Amino acid sequence: MDFSEDDPWKKDDPDPDPDASDLLNFCSRAQTLISQLLLLSNRIPPEFRDRRYDPVLFDLRHALSRFLLARIEGDAGLEELEDQLRESCAEFMERFFLLVNGVVFYHQELFKYLNDLQILISFIINLKLNPFRHSSLVFENSGYLDYDMCLDDFSTVENQEGVHVRNMLEKLMENENGRQLLTESLVLFGCLLLLLEHCMGGTLREKLLVAHVRHDRCFDAPNLDKICLLCRAHLSTSVPAGQVHLSSMVLIQKPDELFASFPFPKLVVDTVICRLRDDDLYNQLRHYPDPEHRTVALGAQGGCLYIMLFFSLDFIHNGFVMREVVDRFFKNCWVIPIFMHFTVDLSFSWDAYKVAKTSLLSSLSPQFIRDLSQFHCNKVKDFLLELDSLLLDGIITRDYVLSNSQSLLSLVRNCNVSLHWLVLHRSSIDKKLREIVISAGTIHQVEEEMLLSLLLKTSQLEFVLKQLYIELLEGKAALWLESRNIASNCMLELSEYYNGSQALSWKVKDASLKDWFLKLSEEVCSLDHMKTGTAGRKLYNVISALREIESFQQVEENLQIKRRLFGIQKHLQDMLKALSLHNDTLFAFSVITDAVYAWEFVGCFDKILFKMIEKDLSMMLNLHSFFLKFRSMLDKPLVRVSQNHSLDLLSVSNYYSSEYVSRICKILRIMPVMLFRILNNDVVSNLKPCPLPNRIEREKFQDFMQLDQQFHLAKAVNNISVISQGLQIISRSFHGLIDLDMKNWLEKVVREEFSERFKKKLNSFLLSPNVGLEELEASVQSMTKYVLSQLSLMELCQDLIHIQGHCIWEEEFLHILRHCAREEHNDYVRKRQQDPVVRPVQSSDFSNAKTFLGQLLHQILRLSNPSCSMYIEPMSGWFDAEGHELLGLRFFDLLESCIGPVGMTCMDSLLSFLIMENLEHSLRVLNNLLDSRCLEELRTLDNDLGHATSLPLLGCSPYKKMAKLIDIAWEPWVECLAHIGQLQLLRCLISSKLKSACKVKAGVVSFAVEGMMSSISSHREKTIMQSVVDRKVKNEDDATIERFLQKLTRQGTICGFCSTFQTVYISNDPPPFLGRCASIMSISQLSRYVLDTHLGTLTSRLKKVVLDFSPMVIGIGTFLRQFDTTYTTQYVQYIGQYIRTATVSAFGTLYEPQKGSLDPSSDVLKSAFWLMYFCKYMGVSKDLLDSCLPPPLLALLQT
Incomplete structure (x- = not known):
């Protein structure tokens, strides 16, 4: 409905008549209230539709029920639920209350204004009929009453009773602007009532109102009774089952019951209705000279009349009046717009009004509707042919428009009239009527796609004509x-x-x-x-x-x-x-081309539009004209607000602009999909430069031209350029109208689409539970190929559509990697909480990983399992019993080339988390093992062995006795330590790979970080001391230093400068006899190994060992590192004491062990090798090692 002056699109329109300024203010306020209503209806909190909150949400019937209130106050769960509702919805409820209060206040003020006007008119009529009855009011010297002067005075001043008489009804209705504003002030309030019921149903309104009143305790708020009346639930609208209707179709039974609660003076309402019945309120008929177009020309006025009739039911029950109304306004239409794109179906809305429905029967005759449908469907085909001929290049020129302006205007008018009828009536709520219209379209092959095509081509012609006509005018x-x-x-x-x-x-x-x-x-x-x-x-x-x-x-x-x-x-x-x-x-062009009624139609058929764009990309070049056809969506609601110079102009404009932009962006959302579909074409994505030899034979020259590949590439580039050009045209067309930053929007949607596709593809790299190294490496290589292809694709996007393609690829890839790591972390924690059995981390924990990073971690843990693999330090890899490589440096090189430094860092963070979990588990296991009996045995052993620097008097027997005691019982602790060592070795290899990769790819950063970390490490103690001294004065500096050190540590981890074996993961109190426990456990494991001088490690006697030696030693060292360094020193000294004791027991002397008599399976050699290996990895000083081992034995091992 066009609530505006004759020319609402003129920017230099003068302000309305000063006499109608109050009415203008009413219209402006009503438009503001409607925009707020529509805004709130799109943001209804989900809590009010969630059944969980029903116990604390009441309607008006139970608002003050003492039983329900007492039930809430006595239930902690309900009180918590109510607190949640208050915290999350308080702002929305406050805004809703302000809205309904504003509606009530609007009605009260408008009613008072109109009632005063009605009282004045009645007073003047009585004055004319009985002049001498009021002779004391105005007399001239001659002694008779001057009626003209009396009427003039009453039209300009206020009387003593305070009756506002500035604007009389007669004067208002004689003034074109005045009668428009008076009509709009009433009609807009009717729209408010209908839209409030349509967008926010009665039950929802009651819950919102009661919740706000209870939470804010505003039981004595002014107008609360009227607000309750406004929010009270209307009778439910019964729509036939299976009916499909647009969300903009207002379906309310008996609207008069809503209007009856908020009436207006009958004299004013009847006067407005009579004027609407007879006049052309907005002077629209002059733009539609064809009599067949009268219902379209008077469509806005018909919508006004539809609403006004509910304020005065005398008319709607008058058969003569309703037949006249139907013949003039609804002769060939029954679906009409009432406000913007909101429509009503008279065949449904007038069901409760027998006289009105009877008057409409002639317009609802099936044969009449069938004939109308066929007429418009035939016209659609003719229009499309004519539009196709006109839209050819070079046809529409300035001279052509100058010579044929009237015929072109007539064509545009006819196209819009047919579109108007077909679009509205295909959405009829009456199934039979709708099927007649749709079946007629099916018979004539006029489906939604053809209507959309007519809409697109008509908008294209309109845009070209308007631009040329403006040029001609200028x-x-x-x-x-x-x-x-x-x-x-x-x-x-x-x-x-x-x-x-x-x-x-x-x-x-x-x-x-x-x-x-x-x-x-x-x-x-x-x-x-x-x-x-x-x-x-x-x-x-x-x-x-x-x-x-x-x-x-x-x-x-x-x-x-x-x-x-x-x-x-x-x-x-x-x-x-x-x-x-x-x-x-x-102006006539703007009136006849308005298509705001089809706004919802376009939203429902966006999929058809997507298919049409995919089929013909050149449509992208004309989409801007299609969007501009709905420009009145922005202009119409703002006309009265702007004329009133209201402060609400910005908020109203922002709402409609945001709706307009969101619809445009929703339609354009297909752009990134098409973009990636073009670029992911096999020919384009696999196109590689052909290496050219120094000399090419003439016969083979054509083979090097790659004509097919170049053709597909040129085609893809052309399609992308069409998309880019279309987006640029849209951006230019809306510049200064709405805030539509196409460049940033395009970058945003390309980022979203790329991220979604990238994540989906990466997580589709599913691996079977038990793959070998070759298959695993092949999968990683395939993944690497895909990752690099996506990088090339985004770089191509960067060149073609000028977005930060490389930056998007890098940021989204990093985001995906970090998201995968976070998801695997959370999934592992959730499983641990649900698993009642406490056990160390196993590869099976990630067997059902949802992300590709989790699957990779599962395979790495499985292949490096210490119970079925052996880590060989010189080879930096894991091997099976037959000597086949299970995991090595080549795999980590491939992994780094696939997921990059950040991906390796994410993997490292997961490993760190698993180490921490295992350390806490191993500590719990050890504390459980150290019962009173075990502690007594350890105390006895400690007394028997004496100080670590001495030799025990009983020789090796105390060791053997204690080792036999814990051999089987302590196996869970041993297994857990081995898994810790496995994870530490994996971290070590990742750090090594990160360091080498960073030095090659980012040498400057690597050297800078290394130098800074070395400098800080060398001055660590001084820095700590200074920080402690200045802490009381420079707290902000301490925080800054702490943040700097955290960021430096994070960057150091990415660069591979991470001291894996020196890291402290947990901060718990150590168990008793920790050093003695670790040494006895180590001694108990020696019997399972034999020294392999060729491999330089301890291996199983039968090449089949339960747990590998290297992770075992590193696991023990890592566990000891979590506590004070004295425990590590104790461990070294205790193992050294055992070595010296075993040496004396085997050779009788400590300083002359014979080389030839040393058996690789002897405990002396194995324990000494164990200790040297431990000291090497855990960074134990050489002086401590020399003090613990006999010099001849140390020299023997080093050779």
Whole structure:
């Protein structure tokens, strides 16, 4: 419905009549309230639709039920639920209350305004009928009442009773602007009531109101009774089952019951209805000269009348009046817009009103509807053919528009009328009527796609015509002057020609023709295009005179003169065409091209639009005209708000602009999908530069041209350029109208689409539970190929559509990696919490990983399991019993090339977390093992062995006794330590790979970080001391230093500068006898190994060991590292004590062990190798090691 002046799109419209300023304010407020209502209806909190909150949400019937209130206050769960509701929805409930209070206040003020107007009119009528009854009011000296002066006074001042009489109804209805504003102030309130019921149903309104009143304790709020009346639930709307309707279709039964609660003065309402029945309120009929288009021309006025009838039911129950209304407004339509794109179906809405429904029966006749549908469907086909012929390149030019403006305007008008009827009536709520319309379209092959195509092509023609017409209007004066000067000069030349003064013209000398052409030239020069009527009549006379003179013998026999006269007439015709250019045509164009009624239709059929764009990408170049066709969505609601200079202009504008932009962006959301579909084409994505030899034979030259590949690449680039060009046109078209930053939007949606596709593809790299190294490496290589192909794709996007493609690829890849790590972490924690059995981390924990990073971690843990693999330090890899490599440096090289430094860091963070979990588990296991009996045994052993630097008197027997005691019982702790060592070794390899990769790819960063970390490490103690001294004064500096150190540590981890074996993961109290426990456990494990001098490690006697040696030793060291360093020192000393004791027991002396007598399976050699290996990895000082091992034995091992 067009609530505006005659020309709502004119930016320089004068303000309305000052006498109607109050009504203008009402209209402005109503538009603001409607925008707030629509905004809130789109943001309804989900809590009010969640059944869990039903116990604390009440309607008006139970609002003050003491039983329910007592039930909430006595239930902690319900009180918590109510607190959650208050915290999450308090702001929305407050805004809703302000809205309904504003609606009630609007009605009260408007009612008072109109009621005062009605009282004044009644008073004046009585004054006219009984003049002497009020003779004390106004008398002249002559003693009689001056009625005219009385009426004038009552129209300009206020009487003593305070009756506001500034605007009388008669004066308002005589003024075009006044009657529009009065009608709109009433109709907009009716729209408010209907939209409030439509967008926020009665049950929801009651819950919102009661919740707000209870939470804010505003039981004595003013107008609360009226607000409750407004929010009270209306009778439920029963829509037939299976009916599909647009969300903009307002379906309310018996709207008069809503309106009855908020009436207006009957005299004013009846006056407005009578004026609506008879007048053309918005002067629209002049834009639709065809009588068949009357219902479209009066569509906005019909919507006003539909709403006003519910304020006065006398009319709606009057058969004569309703037949007149239907014949004038609804003769061939029953689905009508009432506000913007919101519509009503009269066949449903008038069901409860027998007289009105009977009057409508002639318009609902199946045969009549079938004939109408067929008529418009046939027109659609004709229109499409005509539009196709006009939209060809080079057809629509300035000259063509100048010559055919009226026929083009008529074509645009007819297209829009057919679109208007078909689009609205295909959404009828009545199933039978809707099927008649749709079946007629099916028979004539006019489906949604064809309607959408007509809408698109019509909008394209409208845009071109409007642009050319604006150019013609701007150049009107120049065109007039140019044509006038040329015609005048030609006439002067003819005058000189008949003067006989020119060469070869002496034979045709004619004084009368000479004077006639001279006078005609002067007359043409005197014409002024501002005086349209006079200039037009004179031009017609001049053209007629020129046509008559062509029949003269002197002219008819001279072809040169006839040609010159023809040219003069052409220029005079151009002057006439210039005179026909008016701003009124542009306004008529804006009126007939308005398609805001189809706003919801476009939203429902966006999938069809997507298919059409995919089928023909050139449509992208015309989408801007399609969007501009709905520009009135932005203009119409703001007209009265702007004229009123309201402070709400910004908020109202922001709402409708945001809705407009969101719909545009929703339609354009297909752009990144199409973009990636084009670029992911096999030919394009696999296109590689062909290596050219130094010399090419002529016969093979064509093989190097790659014609097919180049053709597909050129085609893809062309398609992308079309998309890019279309987006640029859209951005330019809406510049200054709405905030539509296409560049940032495109980058955002490309990022979202790329991230979604990338994540989905990466997580699709599923691996079977038990793959070998070759298959695992092949999968990683395949993944690497895909990752790099996506990088190339985004770099191509960067070149073609000017977005930060490389940056997007890098940021999204890193985001995916970190998200995968976080998801695996959370999933592992959740499983641990649900698993009642406490056990160390196993590879099976990630067997059902949901992300590719989790699957990779599962395979790495499985292949490096210490119970079925052996880590060989010189090879930096894991091998099986037959010597086949299970995992090594090559795999980590491939992994780094696939997931990059950040991916390796994410893997490292997962490993760190698993180490921490295992350390806490191992500590719990050890504490459980150290019962009172075990502690007593350890205390006895400690007394028997004495100080670590001495030799026990009992020799090795105490060791053997204790080792036998814990051999089986302590196996869970041993297994857990081995898994810790496995994870530490994996971290070590990852750090090593990160360091080497960083030095190659980012050498400057690597050296800078390394130097900074070395400098801080060397001055660590001084820094800590200074920080402690200055802490009381420089707390902010401490925080800054702490943040800096955290970031430096994080960067150091990425660069591989991570001391894996020195890391402290947990901060718990150590168990008793920790050093002695670790040493006894180590000694108990020695019997399972034999020293392999070839491999340089301890291996199983039968090449089949339960737990690998290397992770075992590293696991023990890592466990000890979590506590004070004295425990590590104790462990080394205790193992050294055992070595010396075993040496004395085996050789009788500590300083002369015989090389030849040392058996690789001897405990002396194995324990010494164990200790050396431990000290090497855990960073134990050489002095401590030398003090614990006999020098000859140490020298023997080093050789």
